[in-house]
């Protein structure tokens with residue numbers, strides 16, 4: 001999982017600023033590595049490092065790097081075939097004498113895939129770029145950039161998102177609409193599945209590179225990944241999460257003294273649950289907002305200590321209370337277990353856990369870095385076994401029908417809940 005930004009300007013502004021603002025807006029999509037690369041005519045300036053964008057650019061002065069165009073990238077986890085810090089300079093650095101950059105969110109699964117070959121095809125001509133893209137399989141969105149053009153592309157079934165926006169002096173492409181908002185640009189539209197967008201000078205054109213296939217958007221963008229102020233292919237992420245909470249209550253009404261969300265992933269569904277149930281919503285845990293997101297810390301031993309640095313319960317809110325605790329999902333289960341323990345230590349009487357998505361039983365090698373099947377809490381367990389393991393007084397998961405109703409659309413990948421793989425399987429080195 002990553003967040004990507006591309007900016008191309010008319011040379012009258014410093015492109016580093018909108019790129020860095022965009023990367024800030026996408027930081028929730030990854031905090032392991034951050035990279036920004038700019039082209040100043042044909043000169044290249046690259047800043048890459050581990051951690052967050054503020055480590056690379058701690059002040060306004062450091063942001064003043066030259067360049068009228070560039071790319072930004074934040075990353076969580078590892079890619080299957082190209083696990084290197086992005087944005088990437090294709091192997092030979094220059095193609096036909098020009099510097100080229102490329103950045104990708106997701107996984108391109110073709111056995112013989114090479115970023116250099118992709119950059120070469122996109123550098124060459126529209127037709128060659130289309131032909132190369134049409135052979136790719138996987139869940140991906142990407143941006144290619146050289147001194148003359150910027151090209152965005154989205155996978156054939158639209159598992160990964162990409163949006164185009166326009167500001168006074170150029171264009172922006174980004175993984176989420178919140179990144180476009182953060183630069184003051186206006187959203188033009190989402191890049192469609194199987195589509196590419198080409199920006200040259202002051203022109204923007206959208207082209208299909210493959211036939212229109214049924215969309216299979218990653219539903220986890222709405223459940224967990226995207227920022228609530230973003231729109232996902234026209235759907236308000238906030239609205240969808242709030243509806244998930246409302247339908248959770250409709251499906252399985254529960255009485256309690258207070259409703260609270262697991263910070264931050266369950267907060268909006270909890271507000272929806274509270275509105276529907278008329279049970280008061282309370283902040284039972286305060287989060288230290290200056291520490292990174294728990295799920296985004298890859299080291300399990302660090303995650304164990306993270307939670308105590310990041311969260312503190314409010315005993316006056318929790319003591320002797322029967323609580324509905326809403327969270328978006330249970331993946332490994334370690335976070336919810338520690339949250340429940342924290343609530344019990346603070347004096348909670350009963351804890352009813354409500355999850356605003358179905359049981360997550362299958363790993364994802366497409367969009368998220370959902371781990372190995374054996375690491376999933378729900379692997380070979382039923383709801384009662386999970387309830388016992390997390391030490392909740394009751395546990396209920398939103399149904400698949402309820403999740404789709406909350407989203408108001410049905411063109412999603414739901415493999416991690418249903419085991420229905422959204423693209424054809426890979427066999428003997430070939431996609432079939």
Ligand code: SF4
Pocket residue numbers: 139159217218219220221363364365366367368370413414415416417
């Ligand atoms: S398996 Fe789940 S996380 Fe992966 S792309 Fe599909 S819906 Fe998204």
